[in-house]
Amino acid sequence: MRNNKTYTTVQLVTLVALRFLIGWHLLYEGFSKLLSPNWTSAGFLKESQWIMAGFSQWVISNSGVLNVVDFLNTWGLIAIGVGLIMGLCTRTAAIAGALLLFMYYLNNAPIIGIEYSIPSEGDYLIISKTLIEAVALFALAVFPTGSIIGLDAIITRIKGKKDIK
Amino acid sequence: MAKDKGQTQQPEEKNSQSRRTMLKALAGIPVLGVFAYELMEKRSYDQLKKTRLIKELGLDDIPAPTKITNAGKGDLxxxxxxxxxxxxxxxxxxxxxxxxxxxxxxxxxxxxxxxxxxxxxxxxxxxxxxxxxxxxxxxxxxxxxxxxxxxxxxxxxxxxxxxxxxxxxxxxxxxxxxxxxPDHHHSRITVDAVEAGKHVYCEKSICVTEDELYRVYDAVKNSDRVFQLGHQITQNVVFQQAKEVIKKDILGKITLIETTTNRNTASGAWIRHLDANGNPKPGSLKTIDWAQWLGDRPKVPFTIDRYYNWTKFFAYDTGMLGQLFSHEYDAVNQLLRIGIPKSVVASGGIYYWKDNREIPDLLQAVFEYPERDLTLLYSASLANSRQRGRVFMGHDASMELGGSLSITADFDSTRYKKKIEEGVIDTNSPMITVSPGSGKIDAVTSATEKYYASRGLTSTMINGRRVDVTHLHLREWINCIRNGGETSANIERAFEEGATIMMANKSYREKRRVEWDPVLRKIV
Incomplete structure (x- = not known):
């Protein structure tokens, strides 16, 4: 991004802090799944009742697909978490994370009339923390900071030098 | 001068600028470092908490699920x-x-x-x-x-x-x-089969009447054939671990065991003669040998209802006692070897399924073992599916045993008093849970199947592989046929179970408390 020097210090610190926090959260979500050998997304997907219900049922009923989904989910979370914290491919990580969280939201959306047997940790009406986190990640994709604070800076520099040459 | 100064400072400025860029680029590393440190801390905390408790309870050498050895060796x-x-x-x-x-x-x-x-x-x-x-x-x-x-x-x-x-x-x-x-043939066919020199794997329950029980016991006892009653629950890995828990006296003195049946569907209440569209299932006198189906039972006309829903009638079954309590009793008897109770009181009635049934749809039975200071309770409903589980209640802890196992310390436990005060043991949540885990899901579809799965009656995990417990139970039987040894649900266990069920059935039907005479080996 060419216009990344337009952030004030406070803006930059706030955006990077948000990036670190969400990165930390997703990274631990990934690791906790990786470190519990019996974890599977089946329990979560079973709860799905809204527009994703059909897809989720298909995933659960097909053990091969379920294994792939579990693998992608675990390592996806870890990759996105590392990306956000290190500022590596920040924009891709942020968008991927936003999409992943949005999928979680669709599978567990607090829509009026849908009741889930797994209790949620707060009280929600249509909007849940998952959706907010997804939108926050989208905001981080729109206001990128990776090339100021993050490994993307090095990538940008190498690319920039190449461009000049 | 100014120009000079500018010229000499430029590379330095550039240097420090690129150093600053580098530092900024690597700003995430300390965050990742802290994360890694905290992750390790959390891991070792969880590990410590777990091992401390497991060591404390002496469960650190609990046998892991055994590898399956080959039973296929030997003649076909x-x-x-x-x-x-x-x-x-x-x-x-x-x-x-x-x-x-x-x-x-x-x-x-x-x-x-x-x-x-x-x-x-x-x-x-x-x-x-x-x-x-x-x-x-x-x-x-x-x-x-x-x-x-x-x-x-x-x-x-x-x-x-x-x-x-x-x-x-x-x-x-x-x-x-x-x-x-159907159950009314079990004992007769078993008797004839062992007399014909066949090994027998017989589904529960072993009998419908007392006479049948004594006859089948004598016949199997007097033969050298291998007998196995169809109680696959003991083959569940969780069950082996429950055995260890009992052996290590984790629960303290067990005085009450609560077993339940919680069903609320027509199929669960043995109304099974209609297909998914509400039409009668196939079968008529042209395709069914009705006289043979009735066997030695009273000659009554064929109906599709009687053929599919025989469990509803006392001539062919003992209802929930034979079909469902038998599994509950077997689970308890395999763990605690309680044998035949001294007395039984059972009561109930037909409260909800007002069809032509004779068997109750609501039943409570109390089995007393005064010599063991123990009461076994069975509470069954076919009109409510609230999961009440199967609970072993000891002075120090309760154990809930189904498809998984969980042990919760008792708030007033003597043994765990100190640990509870120290906060090592929390009495609000289980201190130990053993879940066979489910890396893979197989098609558990009907309500009945789900019910059995929740009770550990369908499959178990061995070395990360889902194994059908019925397969394991059959395999044990075949192993014994080939290599000798005792089956886990042998004729002694079957007799104890049959007698216990007959007592409850008699108590319900005669509306009185019945007792077991251990000398005469008869219900009085």
Whole structure:
């Protein structure tokens, strides 16, 4: 991004802090799944009742697909978490994370009339923390900071030098 | 001068600028470092908490699920299946036989992997007997589509349908029989089978009347044939761990055991004569040998209701006692060896399913073991499905045992008093849970199947593989036939269970407290 020097210090610190926090959260979500050998997304997907219900049922009923989904989910979370914290491919990580969280939201959306047997940790009406986190990640994709604070800076520099040459 | 100064400072400025860029670029590293440190801390905390408690309870050497050893060694065993309804389809699956259509379907959705990996038992189903043509044909198709598990080679032996079970028993080429008929045939066929020299795997329950119980006990006892009653629960890995828990006295003195049945569907209440569209299921006097189905029971006219819903009538079954409590009792008896109670009181009635049934749909029974300072409680409802579980209550902790196992310390426990005060043990949540885990989900569809799964009656995990417990139970029986040894649900256990059920049944029907006379070995 060419216009990344337009952030004030406070803006930059706030955006990077948000990036670190969400990165930390997703990274631990990934690791906790990786470190519990019996974890599977089946329990979560079973709860799905809204527009994703059909897809989720298909995933659960097909053990091969379920294994792939579990693998992608675990390592996806870890990759996105590392990306956000290190500022590596920040924009891709942020968008991927936003999409992943949005999928979680669709599978567990607090829509009026849908009741889930797994209790949620707060009280929600249509909007849940998952959706907010997804939108926050989208905001981080729109206001990128990776090339100021993050490994993307090095990538940008190498690319920039190449461009000049 | 100014120009000079600018010229000399430029590389330095550039240097520090690039150093600053580098530092900024690597700003995430300390965050990741802190994360890694905290992750390790959390891991070791969880580990410590777990091992501390497990050590404290002496459970650190709890035997891990054993590897399955090969039972297929030895000569090919020829098996006859008597009664080829739904249960027999599952038993055949446990032996390594499935209908070609089901295999095709299973391969499509990938739910067959575990079954295909199931050990080959080196058996052939060579005889099929059912009074209903449809079931017999289905049985033949299953038996002919033979042994596809464990990379087995087909035996190539022909499969024969026998019109009567007597004809099947007369065939000397058959070594052993699996009996999965309605309950009123169990004891009679078992007696005839052992007398014909066959080994017997008989579905529960063992009998419907007291006379049948004594007769079948004597016949099996006086023969050298291997008998196994169809109680697969003990084959669940969780169950082996529960045994350790009992042995290590984690629960303290157990004085009360609560077992339950919680069903609330027509099918669960044994109304099964209609298909999904509400039409009667197939079967008529043209396709069903009704006289043979009735056996030694009173001659009554054929109805599709009686044929499919026989559990509702006392002539053929003892209802919830024989069908469901038998599993509960077996679970408790295998763990605690409680044997036959001194007294039983049972009461209940037909409260909800107001059809032509004779068996109660609500039943409570109290089994007393004064010498053990123990009461076994059975509370059953066919009109509410609230999961009440199966709980062993000791002075120090309670153990809930089903598809998984969880132990919760008692707030007023003597043994754990200190640990509870120290906060090591929390009495609001289980201190130990053993879940066989589920890396893979197989098609658990009907409410009945879910019920059995929640009770540990369908499958268990061994070395990360889902293994059908019925397969393990059959395998134990076949192992004993080949190599000798005692089956876990042998005739002694079957007798204890039968007597206990007969006592409860008598108590309910005669509306009085009944006792067991250990000298006469009779109900009084």
């Amino acid at each position: 065993l020829r098996i006859g299946v008597i009664g080829f309804g739904n249960r027999a389809v599952n038993l055949a699956k446990g032996l390594g036989f499935m209908h070609p259509d089901n295999i095709k379907e299973g391969r499509k959705n990938g739910s067959l992997d575990d079954w295909l990996a199931q050990e080959n038992l080196n058996v052939a189903i060579t005889g099929v007997c059912d009074v209903f043509d449809l079931h017999a044909e289905n049985g033949l198709a299953i038996a002919r589509n033979e042994a596809q598990t464990g990379g087995a080679k087909p035996s190539g032996l022909p499969v024969k349908r026998y019109r009567t079970y007597q004809e099947l028993l007369q065939d000397d080429s058959i070594d052993a029989v699996v009996i999965a008929t």
